[in-house]
Amino acid sequence: MFEQLGLIGCGLMGGSFALALKRAGLVKRVVGYSKSPSTTERARQMGVIDIEAPSALLAVSGADIVLIAVPVSATEATFKAIKHLVTPSMLIMDVGSTKRDVIDAGRRGLREHIGSFVPAHPIAGKELSGVEHADPDLYAGKQIILTPIERTFTVQLQKAVDVWTALGCRVLKMSPEQHDAAFAAVSHLPHLIAFALMNGITSQPQGQDYLSLAGPGFRDFTRIAAGDPKIWRDIMISNREELLAQSKVFQRTLQAMELMISSGNGDALEGLIEQASNTRANWTMATKLNK
């Protein structure tokens, strides 16, 4: 399907994409670049990439598909670095968790080449980052959100749909605005809450004692609090408007429940808990298998 993947950022997300593409026979060779030369070397030793490129620009040279898998805040500089070798027949994608800011970076960084860029967000990941955790099965059965804009070339959009579908993903298309609002609600806010909960506990004199007593509910609830600080800092600041709006809705709901608790209004409280409990009990994660 493709001759050459130019991979910029050979970490967990990028490395897993390269491995999946290779295993599916969808690419002949992978040319990779990472900011850290030792990561690029490691990726080659592991067979994630075939050739080490000394720059982002050279990773793109000769590629017909490019994946940018760098922290969101490095996206614009990456676009600027590769711009001179981007062609209309090239498919460029990212894997960022926010989309409006990545598209803005694309307009500024790629300019007249923006049509080749198909913004993508795979709903997949691991707590462990780095190329050593790259996994050809990371994306299989997962959802991929594509957020094309008016100037996106239809030919590249179709290629993006085809390549993720070939990797076993369920592909959804929506506007960047819809994407950012939805993920503020179901991903960015839960992370912010989990970070705040951990810090709220450890700010108390007996915080460590409290933590030593926590059980399996706490373990699952706070798993996402172990997320990567640089990545989450970027996501939260990039999507600040939607995130803060969702946090307001959450705090209003929390405060309404607090009022029922403080006034001892058990029936109203039970009604709200039941609503939440039923919603959660009836929810299942969308995957390829239950679409």
Added chain:
Amino acid sequence: MFEQLGLIGCGLMGGSFALALKRAGLVKRVVGYSKSPSTTERARQMGVIDIEAPSALLAVSGADIVLIAVPVSATEATFKAIKHLVTPSMLIMDVGSTKRDVIDAGRRGLREHIGSFVPAHPIAGKELSGVEHADPDLYAGKQIILTPIERTFTVQLQKAVDVWTALGCRVLKMSPEQHDAAFAAVSHLPHLIAFALMNGITSQPQGQDYLSLAGPGFRDFTRIAAGDPKIWRDIMISNREELLAQSKVFQRTLQAMELMISSGNGDALEGLIEQASNTRANWTMATKLNK
């Protein structure tokens, strides 16, 4: 070790205790009572109990160990119902998630017999309630908190320590106040937050669309939102002071992070996320194996 267990409440928690005691050879027979006769009958058919009692009082008759495994709000009525057959040589325990209110219920309901009561909170559970999910391994390797008061008989406290230890549990003793503050922080508040998050999302016109996009982080974060409404209503109202105090600490921490996000103070935000992430990465759930 014991002749007869009087089990009041033959659900998940009570049924699992009876099965564990039997398997360990620590009790000769189990006499059980549940509010619903069909539950009691089911428990007997499953071999969780040996004899069905028609009342809580008759379940206690002849018992040397009694476990009260009913919703927290039913504790006082249960104590009153059994009071006339409580003897100083009897060990009475509960399994409630809050302890000060259960002790208050004990003072009012058991009066001069309060010394036989050893308040207990096993840090164990399942999302699925009911005797059909009773499991002799539910408590193995888990923590049990005992919160004796001044009038607790030392002999019954020692028996409580011995029986849970014999079931493979790690037994901790603390004051009811310490217990309720700690579990407000690491259990009751996370549940309240999870309920509020779910309701905040579904209160929005596009809430269902948002939910359909949620991934594995959301799945784990909201698992506890499927909790039983009656049980959680009771816990939150019983422990309202500590819960609301913990919720204040949390909201202050959340709002401090929001301020960094809205002002674009990425370095300060990253510092706080890193603190939370390190705390969580270094935390492990206490079990018998890593004590």
